[in-house]
Amino acid sequence: MRVFERPPVQEGDSDGDRPLLVLEGVSRLHGERQVLRPVDLALAPGEAVALLGHNGSGKSTLLRLAAGRDRPGTGRVLFAGAPMDEDDPAVRARVAVVGDAPACYPDLTVRQHLELVAVGHGVPDREAAVDAALAAHGLTERAGALTTELSSGQLQELLLAAALLRPAELLLLDEPEQRLDPAARERLARALTERRAAGVTLLFATHHRELARAVADRVLLLDNGHVVAEGAPARVLSP
Numbered sequence: 001m002r003v004f005e006r007p008p009v010q011e012g013d014s015d016g017d018r019p020l021l022v023l024e025g026v027s028r029l030h031g032e033r034q035v036l037r038p039v040d041l042a043l044a045p046g047e048a049v050a051l052l053g054h055n056g057s058g059k060s061t062l063l064r065l066a067a068g069r070d071r072p073g074t075g076r077v078l079f080a081g082a083p084m085d086e087d088d089p090a091v092r093a094r095v096a097v098v099g100d101a102p103a104c105y106p107d108l109t110v111r112q113h114l115e116l117v118a119v120g121h122g123v124p125d126r127e128a129a130v131d132a133a134l135a136a137h138g139l140t141e142r143a144g145a146l147t148t149e150l151s152s153g154q155l156q157e158l159l160l161a162a163a164l165l166r167p168a169e170l171l172l173l174d175e176p177e178q179r180l181d182p183a184a185r186e187r188l189a190r191a192l193t194e195r196r197a198a199g200v201t202l203l204f205a206t207h208h209r210e211l212a213r214a215v216a217d218r219v220l221l222l223d224n225g226h227v228v229a230e231g232a233p234a235r236v237l238s239p
């Protein structure tokens, strides 16, 4: 069943058609094993691309390289025309990442964690923005809980809420649907389609085809480190 409808893509901004994120011949070896074959990928501003593939096919590897969290064996990653550098404050201000390792402040409550993110990124009308983020991610009832007291699904909601609360031009998400129940997955799909409609560029790995269909303009199918198919979700993903 088709659960989510995708809104149309908005017109691009003044950067025109210049890609926001480019991977040029990016590959990765682990020891002797080539876990990612050379990949070329360009994301236009406002484009949403989903990475799909079996466990171990190379999705997280590609995302870590795209985020500048890992260095490619060959090739290079460019963000807004310059080499991707995750330590560059300008890049940090423009790129939000939810990786495969949860990172939270253990001594803060859920609300305090989101407030800190909001302060750090200069979110306007902070209190209302935090309230909206709590509601959008099903966390209103848990606002006063310590982050260490959350269930694994609630923790994932918090990581997503923090990434989506702050302004970002590019969102890099590794299996954002992990540990979420069906209602939370629907909230996630809504939140991502809203960001996409607002012109945010998205690159995300997922095992959930419905999420890819709902959110992505383009899908890359990975198999054993190779990109084996690329195109519109309706073409690449079987019904």
Ligand SMILES: Nc1ncnc2c1ncn2[C@@H]1O[C@H](COP(=O)(O)OP(=O)(O)OP(=O)(O)O)[C@@H](O)[C@H]1O
Pocket: 030, 031, 035, 053, 054, 055, 056, 057, 058, 059, 060, 061, 062, 205
């Ligand atoms: N640090 C590492 N050392 C050695 N091999 C690694 C390392 N990290 C990843 N790999 C290997 O690289 C391959 C790709 O892993 P990756 O995590 O990118 O896959 P994935 O598509 O994200 O899988 P999943 O869907 O299970 O998250 C796997 O075979 C994995 O074992």
